[in-house]
Amino acid sequence: MLHRPEPYSDAGTSPRVLDVTHVVASLSRDAGGPSYSVPALAAALAQRGATVRVRTVETDDAPPDAGDDVARCAHPTAGGPLGRLLRASPSLKAALAADARDNSILHTHGLWLMPNIYPARLKRRSDRPLKVVHSPRGMLAPAALGISAWKKRPFWWLLQKSALEVADCIHATAASEYEEIRAAGLGNPVAIIPNCIDLPLLAETSRGQSDGNVVLSFGRIHPKKGLDRLLRAWARIEHEFPTWKLRIVGPAEVRHDEELRVLAQALGVKKVSIEGPIYDADEKLAMYRDAGLFVLPTLNENFALTVAEALGAEVPVISTKGAPWSGLEKERCGWWIDHGEEPLAAALRNAMTIGQAERRAMGKRGRAWMARDFGWGRIASDMLEVYRWLKDGGSPPPTVRLG
Numbered sequence: 001m002l003h004r005p006e007p008y009s010d011a012g013t014s015p016r017v018l019d020v021t022h023v024v025a026s027l028s029r030d031a032g033g034p035s036y037s038v039p040a041l042a043a044a045l046a047q048r049g050a051t052v053r054v055r056t057v058e059t060d061d062a063p064p065d066a067g068d069d070v071a072r073c074a075h076p077t078a079g080g081p082l083g084r085l086l087r088a089s090p091s092l093k094a095a096l097a098a099d100a101r102d103n104s105i106l107h108t109h110g111l112w113l114m115p116n117i118y119p120a121r122l123k124r125r126s127d128r129p130l131k132v133v134h135s136p137r138g139m140l141a142p143a144a145l146g147i148s149a150w151k152k153r154p155f156w157w158l159l160q161k162s163a164l165e166v167a168d169c170i171h172a173t174a175a176s177e178y179e180e181i182r183a184a185g186l187g188n189p190v191a192i193i194p195n196c197i198d199l200p201l202l203a204e205t206s207r208g209q210s211d212g213n214v215v216l217s218f219g220r221i222h223p224k225k226g227l228d229r230l231l232r233a234w235a236r237i238e239h240e241f242p243t244w245k246l247r248i249v250g251p252a253e254v255r256h257d258e259e260l261r262v263l264a265q266a267l268g269v270k271k272v273s274i275e276g277p278i279y280d281a282d283e284k285l286a287m288y289r290d291a292g293l294f295v296l297p298t299l300n301e302n303f304a305l306t307v308a309e310a311l312g313a314e315v316p317v318i319s320t321k322g323a324p325w326s327g328l329e330k331e332r333c334g335w336w337i338d339h340g341e342e343p344l345a346a347a348l349r350n351a352m353t354i355g356q357a358e359r360r361a362m363g364k365r366g367r368a369w370m371a372r373d374f375g376w377g378r379i380a381s382d383m384l385e386v387y388r389w390l391k392d393g394g395s396p397p398p399t400v401r402l403g
Contacts, residue, residue, distance in 0.1 A: 138302025333366030
């Protein structure tokens with residue numbers, strides 16, 4: 001069902017095999033984008049000649065498959081409530097020390113947990129030329145920093161800021177995240193490389209059983225996603241489009257699904273469903289293909305993988321400017337709008353009025369964009385260029401900003 005790249009030839013580059021360990025605190029399916037993008041990146045790097053492993057901390061879920069060429073290990077957490085809260089793992093720390101060879105890259109993903117601190121500690125104490133790459137994954141955005149700020153502020157000053165400062169390179173998935181990194185006072189080199197996606201084979205998939213009059217919002221059901229604004233915007237226009245319905249689908253956090261159901265009832269909206277998560281790849285693709293429109297009303301995202309997935313399934317997208325998808329308008333496959341109920345209601349009205357044929361044409365343009373700029377080959381090759389630059393020196397690759 002998925003396109004996979006051909007094996008990469010390393011001819012003409014450094015003969016040394018890069019050894020890369022990816023570190024992520026959780027690969028639970030409910031953890032959002034990194035649970036997909038980290039194993040996916042690891043698999044693409046392995047197909048291009050790197051030795052790659054993924055290390056995480058145990059959850060109730062098995063680590064996602066990253067292919068036969070990628071070693072995967074879930075380490076136990078330390079005992080006690082604080083250790084579990086911070087996902088501390090002496091086993092993970094010891095394994096990373098063993099991974100720290102002369103030609104090693106430790107690439108950690110996320111903030112605020114001990115797996116995001118261990119690589120920097122090892123670099124400080126190692127007498128080997130260990131290189132560290134750190135991907136904040138959107139967690140330095142103002143909206144993200146404002147959530148549980150009372151916990152994050154002491155962690156920043158005690159551990160996280162110094163861990164980021166030690167990194168040889170910080171990875172941003174968009175120019176907006178680069179600005180957030182600089183706003184945090186970090187002067188490290190920054191590589192701007194987006195996430196990559198699998199493009200589904202649509203020839204095998206029908207448009208589903210619906211008539212396409214479905215507005216879909218898929219992802220974590222969390223206050224930062226702006227779903228309350230989506231409900232209020234929907235309440236303004238629902239009566240204008242009696243054949244349309246709104247689906248909000250995803251794993252709920254902090255009981256936000258219950259809050260949204262209460263709000264929907266108070267607003268008096270009728271054609272709204274708030275549903276649990278969908279994990280199966282075929283079911284998820286069918287969900288996208290049933291939709292005529294995808295909406296991301298988020299307050300902030302560093303990438304928003306669901307936007308790429310929707311476009312890959314030929315579904316046009318409405319996204320707020322909280323996500324770095326300005327290309328929606330340039331590529332004529334969606335709307336990139338200001339925050340607020342009024343801009344959201346206006347975009348919904350526009351998208352639902354233009355007609356199915358035009359929406360499907362927009363979806364096809366979106367898929368072509370994903371195939372051109374967000375495929376496995378380009379993203380993995382860009383990351384390999386960064387790794388090789390860190391190990392071998394020379395001029396920085398085009399994706400890296402030094403200032």
